[in-house]
Structure formats: structure tokens, C-alpha cells
Amino acid sequence: MLHIFLEQRVRAAVAQVLPEAATATILVRPCADARFGDYQTNSLMSLAKERKLNPRQLATGVVAQLDVNEWCEQVEIAGAGFLNFRVKSEAVATVMRGALRGDHGFFRKVSAPRTVVVDFSSPNVAKPMHVGHIRSTILGDCLARVFRLLGHRVVTDNHVGDWGTQFGKLLVGWKQQLNPAALQSDPIGEMERLYKVIHAACDADPAVLEQARQELVKLQNGDAENLAIWREMIGRSQTQFDTIYRRLGVAFDHTLGESFYNPRLKAVVQELSALGLARESEGAMAVFFDDNPELKAHPAIVQKSDGAANYATTDLATLVYRLETWRPDEIVYVTDGRQQLHFKQIFAVFRRWHPEARAKLVHVWFGAILGEDGKPFKTRSGEIVKLADLLDEAEDRAFKVVTEKNPEWPEAQCREIARVVGIGAIKYADLLPNRQSDYGFNWDKMLALTGNTAPYLLYAYTRVRSIFRKRGENEAAFDAEQAARTPFPLTAPEELTLAKHLLNFGFVLEAVVEEHRPNYLCNYLYDLAGHYARFYEACPVLKAEGATRTARLALCELTGRVLKQGLEALGLETTEQM
RNA sequence: GCGCUCGUAGCUCAGUUGGAUAGAGCAGCGGAUUUCUAAUCCGCUGGUCGUGGGUUCGAGUCCCGCCGAGCGCACCA
Numbered sequence: 001m002l003h004i005f006l007e008q009r010v011r012a013a014v015a016q017v018l019p020e021a022a023t024a025t026i027l028v029r030p031c032a033d034a035r036f037g038d039y040q041t042n043s044l045m046s047l048a049k050e051r052k053l054n055p056r057q058l059a060t061g062v063v064a065q066l067d068v069n070e071w072c073e074q075v076e077i078a079g080a081g082f083l084n085f086r087v088k089s090e091a092v093a094t095v096m097r098g099a100l101r102g103d104h105g106f107f108r109k110v111s112a113p114r115t116v117v118v119d120f121s122s123p124n125v126a127k128p129m130h131v132g133h134i135r136s137t138i139l140g141d142c143l144a145r146v147f148r149l150l151g152h153r154v155v156t157d158n159h160v161g162d163w164g165t166q167f168g169k170l171l172v173g174w175k176q177q178l179n180p181a182a183l184q185s186d187p188i189g190e191m192e193r194l195y196k197v198i199h200a201a202c203d204a205d206p207a208v209l210e211q212a213r214q215e216l217v218k219l220q221n222g223d224a225e226n227l228a229i230w231r232e233m234i235g236r237s238q239t240q241f242d243t244i245y246r247r248l249g250v251a252f253d254h255t256l257g258e259s260f261y262n263p264r265l266k267a268v269v270q271e272l273s274a275l276g277l278a279r280e281s282e283g284a285m286a287v288f289f290d291d292n293p294e295l296k297a298h299p300a301i302v303q304k305s306d307g308a309a310n311y312a313t314t315d316l317a318t319l320v321y322r323l324e325t326w327r328p329d330e331i332v333y334v335t336d337g338r339q340q341l342h343f344k345q346i347f348a349v350f351r352r353w354h355p356e357a358r359a360k361l362v363h364v365w366f367g368a369i370l371g372e373d374g375k376p377f378k379t380r381s382g383e384i385v386k387l388a389d390l391l392d393e394a395e396d397r398a399f400k401v402v403t404e405k406n407p408e409w410p411e412a413q414c415r416e417i418a419r420v421v422g423i424g425a426i427k428y429a430d431l432l433p434n435r436q437s438d439y440g441f442n443w444d445k446m447l448a449l450t451g452n453t454a455p456y457l458l459y460a461y462t463r464v465r466s467i468f469r470k471r472g473e474n475e476a477a478f479d480a481e482q483a484a485r486t487p488f489p490l491t492a493p494e495e496l497t498l499a500k501h502l503l504n505f506g507f508v509l510e511a512v513v514e515e516h517r518p519n520y521l522c523n524y525l526y527d528l529a530g531h532y533a534r535f536y537e538a539c540p541v542l543k544a545e546g547a548t549r550t551a552r553l554a555l556c557e558l559t560g561r562v563l564k565q566g567l568e569a570l571g572l573e574t575t576e577q578m
Numbered sequence: 579g580c581g582c583u584c585g586u587a588g589c590u591c592a593g594u595u596g597g598a599u600a601g602a603g604c605a606g607c608g609g610a611u612u613u614c615u616a617a618u619c620c621g622c623u624g625g626u627c628g629u630g631g632g633u634u635c636g637a638g639u640c641c642c643g644c645c646g647a648g649c650g651c652a653c654c655a
Contacts, residue, residue: 027595035598042597045635055635079598080635124655161655258655284653297580297651304653311655338649340582367583368648405617433591436583438648445590449617451603452592459617467614511594523592526602530619537610537619556614578617 001095001106001503002071003028006039006085013065014047017058021047028085030504037076037084038500045081055081089490092499093551099502099558100484105565106558107506109151117155117322118144120334121250124161125237125257126170126191129244129387131377131441132336135366138430138571140334141250142518143364145569150509155253155326159318160241162234162257168216169198172208174229175215187236244387247423249571261317265309268317269302277352278302287349300345315346316353323359330360332516337365337436364516367438369430377441391423397447398422401455402578417578421447421455424572428454431518431570452526457567458578460529464560465576467541471553480557488551494535498555501531505562509569518570525566532559 011023026043044062048055059077066075071091076084098104120140123129140156148154173194182190202209219226238255245251269285272278278285283305289295302313322331333343343363350361371377379385399418406414429446433439449455468478490496508524511517541552564574 025595029594032594032601033598040597043595045597046595049635082598122655164655166654282653286652294581299652301653306653308653310653312653314655335655336649337583339655341650342655344582365583374648401617405615434593437591438584440590442590445604448604451590453603455617459615463615463618470614507594515594517594519592520594523602530602533618534620536614540614542614577615 001104001108001506002087002091003030003039003504003507004108005071006068007041009066009068010041010043010062010083013062014044016065017061018047018051030507031084034497036078036082038087039085041083042081044083048081059083087500087503089496089499092496092503093488093490095503096488096499096554096558097484099561100480100554102480105505106502106562107150107509113152114329115153115155115326116144116147117157117326117328117331118147118334119157119159119332120144121252122159122161122335123237123241124166125234126166126188126195127237128188128192129241130384131369131387131390132384134387134390134426135336135369135430135435136334137245137248137250138427139364139366139435139518140332141248141571142427142431142521142569143332143334143513143516145571146509146512146518146521149565149569150513152513155322155328156251157322158241158252158255158257160238160255160257162237163259163262163314165216166195167219167230167233168212168214169202170195170233171215171219171226171229172212173198174233183236188240191233191236244391247391248427249423249573256318256321258311258314261314261321264317264321265313268313268320269309272302272316272349272353275353277349287345287352289345289348292348295344295348298341298345300349302349312342312346312349315342316349319346319350319361320354323354323357328359330362332362332364334364334366337367339363340365362516364435366435370438370440372440372442374440390426393443394422394426394447395419396422397443398425401447401449405578417575420573420575421458421578424454424458424567427571428457428522432522434519435517452522454572455578457525457529457563458572458575460532461560461563461567461574462576462578463536464532464556464563467553467556468560469576471542478553478557480554483550483554483557486547486550488547488554490551491548492535492539494531494538495551495555498528498531498535498559501528502558502562505566521566521570525563525570528559528562528566532563 007026007028010028011026014021014023014026026041028039028041031037031040044059045055048058056077059081063075063077063083068075068085071087073086073088078084099106118140121133121137123133144154144156170191177194177197179190198208198212202212215226219230269278272287273285278287281299284301285303286299286301288299300312301310302316304310319331322328340363347361369377377385395418398421399414402414402418402421425446432452446453447455471478490499504524508520511520535555539552541549541556544552567574
């Protein structure tokens with residue numbers, strides 16, 4: 001919160017000293033090291049460097065114009081030209097009062113909301129959702145949540161794989177070998193089985209392959225029977241997707257699969273050809289990037305030599321549709337890192353095709369999930385791990401931990417807590433690492449009660465709640481607004497550290513959407529939980545009296561709110577007890 | 579061969595326009611408990627940030643070379 005105000009003041013002061021300077025580059029951020037203070041700016045050193053000025057002299061000049069007396073002690077010029085700010089505890093209390101009144105949640109909604117399309121998850125029809133979908137689903141959902149929290153307009157779109165050559169084989173299987181009972185009990189399993197059977201048959205017998213080709217052509221030409229089967233496959237798949245999404249707490253505004261764009265594909269190729277961007281090459285239509293060293297050797301094929309469209313065509317049609325329909329300022333694609341080249345091509349084609357478009361296009365890519373052997377995560381028998389099984393196991397493992405800790409609680413309660421903890425652990429383990437690095441999937445680590453894990457954070461939240469539960473046994477509910485009107489001192493170092501950390505929630509949320517990195521929020525919440533734990537050890541709340549008690553209750557209340565809101569932004573539920 | 583990403587403590591990993599003496603967790607050792615739930619907290623041990631150059635007031639971060647790893651390189655998505 002305060003960094004924004006400080007930033008504005010520093011910018012104003014710089015404008016006085018250097019009227020021509022672009023002050024937007026001036027940033028105030030929390031100090032990396034508390035010894036230097038609470039906030040710092042390094043920007044004056046860059047400004048001085050550009051102008052060949054003495055940085056300390058510039059800093060002195062800026063400080064002379066700088067009035068931050070209402071929030072800070074005397075501003076300190078340090079080192080080569082850092083400005084260090086030490087926040088007055090009264091200013092911290094003032095911001096806290098605002099939060100208690102409900103004026104803000106330690107962040108500021110953006111003044112100019114942008115429209116952001118987030119494309120994530122994208123499972124394939126007739127196939128089970130597996131670990132390969134989890135990172136996209138969880139990262140994308142989290143980014144969408146944080147954008148929304150900050151006040152942006154968000155459109156989430158699940159670009160499901162509901163079209164393609166695999167449907168030829170699926171149709172042959174459906175017509176010849178469908179087991180209706182199996183379709184009832186486990187539709188995805190049955191469709192997966194059909195695909196495997198026919199896929200193998202195609203390899204063995206060219207006649208089957210030809211059959212599959214015929215069925216595909218019929219589907220593409222709008223054959224009524226094949227269309228009906230295809231729609232049923234989509235419907236049954238969607239039911240399964242929805243089950244997983246419900247468990248994960250993920251929702252989409254739109255589910256516009258690849259097939260939705262079929263009617264638009266021809267026009268894409270025609271326009272690109274008419275504009276001279278795409279040209280014939282070895283029978284295919286391709287866009288070449290002769291002026292782009294990175295893509296020079298990698299033309300984008302927008303139409304295969306058999307005349308059919310491919311995924312590049314679909315993605316371009318999708319991009320144009322989204323721009324026309326939602327007029328976004330930004331489109332975020334959350335996929336694994338192997339698709340980097342593909343998206344570079346798509347974006348490069350699009351920039352030439354629509355040079356006037358100003359939307360920001362971002363490929364938010366992520367690394368692989370590895371097993372303990374360092375290879376892609378598989379089951380013991382070498383199968384891809386199904387998402388439903390993964391979630392089941394997470395809940396089972398969490399259940400064991402919860403019952404061990406609380407053997408006297410009823411099973412239903414333990415199950416519910418285990419659900420929150422188990423699903424939360426999976427999500428948190430996925431969001432915590434830098435998204436670009438591969439990470440090893442490790443049950444023990446994600447469900448560990450210590451360290452930077454979901455259980456630790458959820459436990460911190462229950463410690464907040466337990467104080468209010470205990471207090472509620474013989475007092476009326478905590479009245480935040482009344483607390484806001486009461487003067488409260490922040491004197492213990494643990495109180496101040498915790499309170500100051502609350503103030504930085506907004507800074508972190510902004511960093512998350514700026515760089516599309518949820519792990520910043522994970523680490524912030526982990527630090528918050530740690531500060532709360534130290535406060536909890538050092539500062540008795542209910543045993544305290546008078547203004548001290550109010551201050552501490554306020555800290556608990558606000559820590560609880562930020563923890564809950566932060567975890568929610570990550571997509572994690574909370575629990576009152578565990 | 580070209581491209582992308584990476585190489586940080588014994589292990590797993592953070593590291594915010596380049597910023598101050600590089601941080602966590604785990605493991606190891608030693609402490610704290612008549613608890614507001616100890617699923618906690620405190621202390622100690624542990625580093626030539628792969629390597630060699632360069633840019634500059636300042637480099638884990640930027641540039642170049644080298645070594646090593648993963649991934650990707652037209653008509654699957």
C-alpha cells in the first residue's frame with residue numbers, strides 16, 4: 001500500500017529536480033533487507049547514470065523536495081544513492097485502520113482496468129485429464145484470480161481439443177466395438193480403450209486405417225450420424241472435465257473448443273495469402289520470416305499440403321475471434337514450454353497480419369513435472385498419471401495425516417479437512433516453484449507439515465481462527481470497525497514486522513500479474529505465515545489487556561484476512577481447524 | 579547443426595527495472611512447552627552462485643566464449 005504513495009511523492013520530487021525525466025520508471029519497493037529500512041528506491045542511481053550526474057548529489061536534491069513526513073522518519077541517503085524509508089508505526093496503524101474499516105485489503109484496485117483473456121487447461125476430448133494438464137489448469141486459474149482481484153476484467157476460455165484426426169479412429173471404434181455398459185460407468189476410459197484398440201488395428205491392417213480416414217472425412221463433411229456421435233463424445237468428456245474442475249474449484253467463462261473455429265479457418269488462409277504473407281511451399285501454405293533471425297528457419301504452416309488446416313490455423317482464427325469478441329488488452333496462453341516456438345510463430349504471423357493490433361500477447365510457459373527418477377512423472381507401471389487418481393491420493397494421504405493428528409474427530413470432519421489440505425497441497429506444490437523450472441513431484445514434500453507447504457500456510461490460518469474461536473466462548477464477535485476507532489499501539493518488534501508485511505500484499509499481487517508468476521504470492525504468504533508464527537509465540541493475544549489486546553486482535557484479524565484472500569487468489573480453500 | 583530454458587549450501591529450491599554483507603526449507607547438531615492447537619518457534623553448522631572473459635559506481639541477474647543438462651526444430655497439438 002504505502003509503496004504507491006511513496007512512489008508518487010518521489011516521482012513528484014524528481015519532476016521538480018529533473019523536469020524532463022520520465023518518472024514512470026521510478027519505483028519504490030519493500031527493502032530486501034530490513035536493516036536498510038522498510039522501503040527503498042534505487043531509481044535515482046539509474047537516473048543519475050543516464051545523465052552522468054553524481055548520484056548522491058541527485059539524491060540530496062530530490063530529498064530536499066521530498067515530503068513524506070506523514071508516513072516516514074527522516075529519509076536516508078545510503079550507499080551509492082539509495083533512498084531508504086523507515087515507516088512510522090503510527091502510519092502502519094493508520095493503514096491497518098483503513099483495512100479494518102473495509103476501505104481496502106492492503107492492495108489497491110487498478111484505476112484503469114484492462115481486459116485480459118486467459119487461455120488455459122485445454123484437455124482433449126475422449127482422453128482422461130492427466131498430470132500434463134494440471135500445471136496449465138492451476139497456473140491459469142491462479143493468474144485469472146489475481147487479475148480479477150486487482151480489478152481487471154478477465155475472460156477465461158478453455159480451448160479444448162475437440163477436433164482432429166483422432167476422431168476417425170474413435171468413430172470406427174464407437175461404431176464397431178462400443179461397450180455401452182462401460183460407456184455408462186467410465187466414459188473416458190471406454191473412449192480411451194476404443195482409441196487404443198483401433199489405433200493398434202490401423203497399424204496392423206491398412207483397411208482399418210482407410211476406414212478411419214473415411215469416417216473422418218464424413219465427419220468433416222457434416223455426416224449426421226458421425227456428428228451425433230462426435231457430439232456425444234464431447235458431452236461425455238465435458239462431464240468428466242467438469243467433475244475434475246469442480247474438485248479443483250476451477251471455472252471457465254467460455255469453453256470454445258477447436259471445432260468452434262472450423263468455419264473461420266478458410267478465411268484465415270485466404271487473407272494471409274491475399275496479403276502476401278502466406279505462400280505455397282512444397283504443397284503447403286506457409287508464412288516465412290526472412291527478416292526475423294530467430295524464426296528464419298521456422299516458417300509457420302497455415303495449411304497442410306492436403307488442404308487441411310492445422311493447429312496454427314486454428315490458433316490464428318482463435319486469436320482473431322478473441323480480439324473481435326472481447327477486445328482484450330492482453331491475452332495470456334498458459335501451456336508447457338515445448339510450445340514456445342509455436343507461439344512465437346503465431347504471434348509473429350499475427351503482428352504482420354494485424355500490425356494495428358495493440359493487444360499484449362503473452363505465452364506463459366511452464367516446465368515439466370518429473371518423477372523421482374528425474375523423468376516425466378508416470379505411475380510405477382509407466383502409465384500417465386490420471387488427474388482424478390492424483391487428487392484421490394492427495395486426499396487419502398492428507399486424511400491419514402489429519403486423523404493421526406486428531407484421532408478424536410469424526411471421520412466426516414477429517415475427510416473435509418483432508419480434501420482442503422490434499423487439493424491445496426497439490427496446487428501449492430505446483431504454484432510454488434518458478435514456473436519455468438521443471439519440478440519433481442514429491443508427496444512427502446508437498447504434504448509436509450513444516451517448510452513452505454500448503455499445510456503450513458493452512459495451519460497458520462487455523463491458528464488465527466482458533467484465537468477468535470476461543471475468544472468467542474465468552475465475548476461478543478470481534479468488531480473490526482470498532483477496533484478501527486480505538487487507538488492501538490504497535491510496539492513489540494513482532495507486531496511491527498507482521499503489520500508491515502501486511503502492507504506489502506498489493507505490491508506482490510501487482511508483481512504476480514506483471515510477470516505472470518504466482519510463486520511470488522506463495523513466497524509472500526509463506527513469509528506472512530512465518531511472521532505470524534513469531535508474533536504468535538511472542539505476543540499473547542487473549543491474555544493481553546486494553547489497547548495492546550485490541551492491536552493484537554486487529555493483527556490477527558487482518559493477517560487472517562490476507563492469508564485467506566491470498567490463498568483464495570492461489571485457488572486454495574481454507575479450513576477453520578486442522 | 580540451430581534455437582529455447584537451465585546450472586545457486588549435502589538435498590530440494592527462492593532470488594522483484596542490475597543494488598547494499600546471496601536467502602528459505604529439508605537433512606544434521608543444540609535449545610524453548612503448566613500453549614491462544616508445538617502441524618510451532620529460536621540458535622548453530624553449511625556457498626570460488628558450472629567455468630573463463632567483458633560491460634559499470636555495482637553482476638547470481640546483462641553481453642561473449644567454453645563445459646554440462648532438459649526440451650524444441652515445417653504439414654500432431
